Amino acid sequence: MRLRHIEVFHxxxxxxxxxxxxxxxxxxxxxxxxxxxxxxxxxxxxLFNRVHGRLQPTREAELLFSETQKLQTSLDSIRDLARNLALQPEGHLRIGCLPSLGLSLIPSTVEAFRAxxxxxxxxxQTRxxxxxxxxxxTRDLDLAVALNPPARPGIASVELGRTPVVCVGPRDDNPAAGPLALQTLVEGDWISIGNVDPLGELIGNxxxxxxxxxxxxxxxxxxxHVARALAARGIGYALLDELTAKSGAEAVTMRPIAPPLSVGVYALTRDGxxxxRAGNAFVDVLRARFV
Incomplete structure (x- = not known):
């Protein structure tokens, strides 16, 4: 008897x-x-005889029913497990993120995901x-989170949301109301992060x-983080994404800039x-941080 036969028979x-x-x-x-x-x-x-319009199991059917009961119980357990996994995934996820996101976006996401x-x-891992x-x-990670990552063959990316670029200064700074013009920023003391990463490249462009x-x-x-620490001590003003600006230990002042800039936060996986389900659930929780 096949499994479908046993299922119907039972x-x-x-x-x-x-x-x-x-x-x-x-x-x-x-x-x-x-x-x-x-x-x-x-x-x-x-397996069954019709007696007065009702199905009557034969003696052979009763013997088969007794013998296949364990198998049917196992099949029911498999269905229950599959149903529970759909509702409540389990397993292990290896997640990589930028250091700044490891101090800002990821902790609150992990808290919500674990709940x-x-x-x-x-x-x-922070990289x-x-x-x-x-x-x-190289399959050392299941999922990564980065800002404006470059296109790479074999890597799929999806934008989760965007975070604004802000001007960061010392805590006791008392900026005038309204955004700070980029021209005003660069004509004074300002701290660059170079253009060797996506955020620096965005600012440079x-x-x-x-x-x-x-x-x-x-x-x-x-x-x-070095740029943020220098700005916190009043050495100059730095342009950083808002997530990074909020992630350091030292208090800083944040101010919008003009024209406005924003950077995308992306979930990265291998193609396919x-x-x-656990990985997709984590991405959903990440995305909810931007709603």
Whole structure:
């Protein structure tokens, strides 16, 4: 007997009729009759007799029912497990992110994710953009989160949301109301992060478009957190994404800029998408941070 034969056979034994078995299995009565007939032919036995319009199991059917009960119980357990996994994924996820996101976006995301999916364990790694892309390709990571990542063969990306670029200064700064013009920024003491990463490249392109790329920065830090720490001490003003600006230990003042700039936050996977419901669930929780 095949598994489908056993499933239909058990449904008939439990309900006592073809119509109720069909309701239990969510199929039509003719479909149940067809499977039952095929099962009887395959084993060469009559499993049910009709007595006064009702199905009466034969002695052979009762013996088969007893013997296949364990198998049916196992099948029911498999269905329950599949249903529970759909509702409550479990497993292990390896997630990589930029250092700044590891101090800002990721902690609140992990908190919300663990509350909803407590049976999924997580491994969080902080790496720079190129390292994240390489780790995905070598399958050292299941998922990565980065800002405006470059296109890379074999890597799929989806934008989760955007975060504005802001001007960061010391805590006791008392800026005038309204956005700070980029021209005003670069004509004073300002801290550059270079153009070796996507955010630095975005800022560099904006300054070039405005004809402001000839202004030499007071300090070129090339790392976001160093730029933020310098700005917090009043050495100059730095342009950073708002997530990074909010992630440091030292208090700073943040101010919008004109013209406005924003940078995309992306979830990165290998081509073909996530291989687990847990991974897709984590991406959903990440996306909700921007709603």
């Amino acid at each position: 449904a008939i034994m439990r309900t006592g009729s073809l119509s109720k078995a069909a309701e239990l299995l969510c199929v039509s009565q003719p479909a149940v009759s067809k499977v039952l007939a095929h099962a009887e032919r395959s084993v060469g036995l009559t 909803a999916y407590p049976r999924v364990s997580l491994k969080i 720079h953009t190129e390292e994240l892309l390489n780790a995905l390709l 904006a300054l070039h478009a405005l004809g402001l790329d000839g202004h030499v920065p007071t300090v070129e830090a090339q790392t976001w 998408g996530m291989a687990s």
